[in-house]
Amino acid sequence: MVKDLQKYAAERGIKYFMVSYTDLFGGQRAKLVPAQAINDMAVDGAGFAGFATWLDLTPAHPDMMAVPDASSVIQLPWKKEVAWLASNCVMEGAPVAQAPRNVLRKLVDEAAKEGLRVKTGVEPEFFLLTPEGDKIADPYDNAEKPCYDQQAMMRQYDVIAEVCDYMLELGWEAYQNDHEDATGQYEMNWKYDDALQTADKHSFFKFMMKSVAEKHGLRCTFMPKPFKGLTGSGCHAHISVWSLDGSENAFADSSKELGLSDRGRTFLGGIMKHASALAAICNPTVNSYKRINAPRTSSGATWAPNTVTWTGNNRTHMVRVPGPGRFELRLPDGAANPYLLQAIIIAAGLDGIRSKADPGKRHDIDMYTQGHTITDAPKLPLNLLDALREYDKDSTLKAMMGEEFSAAYMKLKHKEWDSFVSHFSRWEHDNTLDI
Ligand code: ADP
Ligand code: MG
Ligand code: MG
Ligand code: MG
Ligand code: MG
Numbered sequence: 001m002v003k004d005l006q007k008y009a010a011e012r013g014i015k016y017f018m019v020s021y022t023d024l025f026g027g028q029r030a031k032l033v034p035a036q037a038i039n040d041m042a043v044d045g046a047g048f049a050g051f052a053t054w055l056d057l058t059p060a061h062p063d064m065m066a067v068p069d070a071s072s073v074i075q076l077p078w079k080k081e082v083a084w085l086a087s088n089c090v091m092e093g094a095p096v097a098q099a100p101r102n103v104l105r106k107l108v109d110e111a112a113k114e115g116l117r118v119k120t121g122v123e124p125e126f127f128l129l130t131p132e133g134d135k136i137a138d139p140y141d142n143a144e145k146p147c148y149d150q151q152a153m154m155r156q157y158d159v160i161a162e163v164c165d166y167m168l169e170l171g172w173e174a175y176q177n178d179h180e181d182a183t184g185q186y187e188m189n190w191k192y193d194d195a196l197q198t199a200d201k202h203s204f205f206k207f208m209m210k211s212v213a214e215k216h217g218l219r220c221t222f223m224p225k226p227f228k229g230l231t232g233s234g235c236h237a238h239i240s241v242w243s244l245d246g247s248e249n250a251f252a253d254s255s256k257e258l259g260l261s262d263r264g265r266t267f268l269g270g271i272m273k274h275a276s277a278l279a280a281i282c283n284p285t286v287n288s289y290k291r292i293n294a295p296r297t298s299s300g301a302t303w304a305p306n307t308v309t310w311t312g313n314n315r316t317h318m319v320r321v322p323g324p325g326r327f328e329l330r331l332p333d334g335a336a337n338p339y340l341l342q343a344i345i346i347a348a349g350l351d352g353i354r355s356k357a358d359p360g361k362r363h364d365i366d367m368y369t370q371g372h373t374i375t376d377a378p379k380l381p382l383n384l385l386d387a388l389r390e391y392d393k394d395s396t397l398k399a400m401m402g403e404e405f406s407a408a409y410m411k412l413k414h415k416e417w418d419s420f421v422s423h424f425s426r427w428e429h430d431n432t433l434d435i
Contacts, residue, residue: 001070001071002070002071002073003070004039005017005035005038005039005042005068005070005073005085006035006036006038006039008073008083009035009038009083010035012075012080012083013080013081014035014075014080014081014082014083015034015035015081015082016032016033016034016035016081016082016083017032017033017034017035017038017068017073017082017083017084017085018030018031018032018033018076018082018083018084018085019031019033019041019045019046019066019068019085019087020066020084020085020086020087020203021048021066021086021087021088021089021099021101022086022099022100022101022203022337022338022339023053023054023055023099023100024054024055024056024098024100024337024340024408024409024412025054025284025337025412026100026284026335026336026337026338026340027053027054028203028206028207029048029053029066030084031046031048031066032082033046038068041067041068042067042068042070043067044065044067045065045066045067045068045087045090046065046066046068046087047063047064047065048063048064048065048066049063049064050063050064050089050091050096054412055089055096055098055099055408056098056407056408056409056411056412057096061091062091062092063091064089064090064091064096065089065090065091066087066088066089066090067087067088067089067090068085068086068087069085069086069087069088070085072084072085072086072200073085074170074204076208076211077165077166077169077170077208078162078166078208078211078212078215079211084204084207086101086200086203086204087101088101088102088105089101089102097402097404097405098402098404098405098407098408098409100337100338100339100340100343101196101199101339103339103340103343103401103402103405104195104196104199104339104340104342104343104346105196106402107195107342107343107346107347107350107400107401108194108195108196108346110346110350110400111241111346111350112244114350114353115243115244116241116242116244116250116350116353117194117241117242117243117244117246118194118195118239118240118241118242118342118345118346118349119192119193119194119195119198119239119240119241119242119246120192120193120195120198120237120238120239120240120342120345121189121190121191121192121193121198121237121238122198122202122235122236122237122238122332122338122341123187123189123234123235123236123237123238124187124188124202124205124206124209124222124233124235124334125180125185125186125187125222125233125234125235125334126185126186126187126209126220126221126222126233126334127182127184127185127186127220127221127223127226127227127233128156128159128184128186128213128218128219128220129184129218129219129220129221129226130218130219131214131217131218131219132219133219133221136183136184136227137156137184137218137219138152138155138156138183138184140152140155141155141179141183141184142183143183144298144299145181145299145300146179146180146181146182146183146185146299147178147179147180147181147299148178148179149179150179152179152183153177153178153179153186156186158216159212159213159216159218160177160186160188161177162212162216163188163208163209163212164177164188166208166212167188167190167205172190172191172201173190173191174188174189174190174191175189175190175191176188176189177189180231180233181231181297181299181301181303182227182230182231182232182233182297182299183230185230185231185233188205188209190205192238192240195342195345195346196342198338198342199338199339199341199342200338202235202338202341203338203339206222206338221233221334222235222334222335223287223334223335224283224285224287224288224290224291224333224334224335225287225288225290225291225294228290229297229298230297230298230299231297231299231301231302231303231304232290232291232294232302232304232333232334233291233333233334234291234303234304234330234332234333234334235332235333235334235336235341236328236329236330236332237328237329237332237341237342237345238322238326238327238328238329239251239267239326239327239328239329239345239349240252240264240325240326241263241264241267241349249325249326250263250264251263251264251267251325251326251327252264252324252325253324254324257362258312258321258324258362259321259323259324259325260321260324260325260327261325263353264325264326264327265358265359266352266353266355266356266357266358267349267350267352267353268310268319268327268349268352268359269352269355269356269357269358269359269360270348270349270350270351270352270353270355270357271319271329271345271348271349271352271359272308272310272319272352272357272359272360273348273351273352273355273357274347274348274351274394274396274397275308275318275331275378275380276308276378276380276381276387276390276394277387277390277391277393277394277397278331278344278348278397279292279331279380279381279387279390279391280381280384280387280388280390280391280409280413281336281337281340281341281343281344281391282329282331282332282333282336282341282344283331283332283333283335283336283381283384283387284335284336284337284340284384284413285335285384285416286383286384286416286417286420287335288333288335288384289381289382289383289384289387291304291333292304292305292306292331292333292380293306293379293380293382294306296368301316301368302368303315303330304330304333305317305318305330305331305367305380306367306371306379306380307367307371307374307377307378307379307380308377308378308379308380309362309363309367309374309377310327310359310360310362310363311362311363311364311365312362312364314364314366315330316365316366316367316368316371317330317363317367318330318331318380319359321362329345331380340409343401344397344401347397347400347401348397350400351396351397351400360376360377363377384413384416384417384420385417388410388413388414388417391406391409391410392410
């Protein structure tokens with residue numbers, strides 16, 4: 001664990017530290033601090049005008065300090081003279097309650113109080129586009145079923161392999177890369193970790209992927225549904241809960257249904273119970289709702305859920321249990337804030353454990369063709385406004401995420417929705433002009 005950042009810089013030839021925090025909309029904000037000055041900021045942090053980012057602060061608020069977490073430091077593999085530091089937001093000596101990394105840290109502590117250690121892995125999907133962002137970068141990538149396309153994958157080898165090499169160098173235990181189900185779409189996988197570490201890695205992965213793509217003259221996007229008719233970008237989360245020392249997977253019990261222990265089952269029950277509200281965080285943009293509940297894509301399937309259901313090893317449901325001792329939440333998309341995503345999983349799961357929530361009956365059907373036969377499961381929200389309203393109604397989840405966070409998030413996201421609906425669209429003109 002790194003303690004003295006100035007010494008760390010001297011040993012590694014680091015000239016600048018990027019003191020970085022994540023705001024409520026998932027934006028990463030940073031100051032570049034010369035290594036000579038870093039020890040002065042290690043305790044008190046680097047100063048920011050919080051209002052200038054999405055944190056629901058006013059211009060009159062005192063300086064917000066981003067206090068670096070030295071244990072999160074990563075030397076940029078593509079620019080070795082710079083190192084990134086995930087930071088915690090503090091104002092006048094107290095944590096800024098609504099700042100996403102603080103929300104997550106609080107929930108990690110809550111879980112620890114009950115002897116639980118949540119470990120998760122995320123699978124961020126992304127598209128490689130031309131720099132303008134309107135076209136798939138590889139003009140030859142146009143198959144009807146492009147998933148795992150070996151030839152197309154190799155045409156983007158330089159970008160994918162460069163990032164995978166970096167993950168290996170960083171010790172993330174990267175293990176596979178593939179061309180995904182949409183043309184121009186890819187996924188890279190590394191090993192699961194504690195929720196806070198996964199959130200830091202997820203954030204850094206997005207930064208790294210975009211930076212390396214830009215270096216190669218491309219644009220990388222995690223937008224949930226950048227192209228109509230093509231499969232969207234999910235960010236599935238695989239979840240398990242361990243004993244505090246990490247030695248025992250508390251979700252594993254081979255004597256139980258699908259190898260999921262009673263605790264795993266009630267955690268899953270919490271996810272099912274709060275699913276509609278979860279969408280406000282897992283699917284946080286207007287565009288997110290073009291990925292879930294979507295019509296069939298040109299490849300034949302959206303691979304995204306439409307209803308609150310769970311199953312065994314079957315990818316057409318919101319939750320899949322791929323094997324014993326863990327489950328996969330397929331709801332989140334590429335726009336999910338890495339910290340809030342982990343936080344909401346823990347919040348819903350903890351409530352599930354505390355309230356002994358029952359996930360209900362599992363359905364082993366193809367949801368894309370037989371979904372209409374299920375009448376007892378809620379549909380996922382159809383748009384961002386519905387999701388925000390579901391979140392607002394869920395007082396337990398709101399309290400677990402923190403009242404200050406929930407109020408700030410609701411306020412900013414409702415404003416975003418208002419901005420969307422007040423935008424005059426071509427569709428309105430085309431469909432209303434001759435009314
Ligand atoms: P798939 O595409 O089949 O859903 P991937 O291999 O792309 O799966 O991603 C699986 C993710 O789940 C990886 O991040 C992996 O490390 C993680 N994972 C595997 N086992 C566990 C576990 N017990 N707890 C949490 N995450 C896990
Ligand atoms: Mg200034
Ligand atoms: Mg995957
Ligand atoms: Mg995938
Ligand atoms: Mg998956």
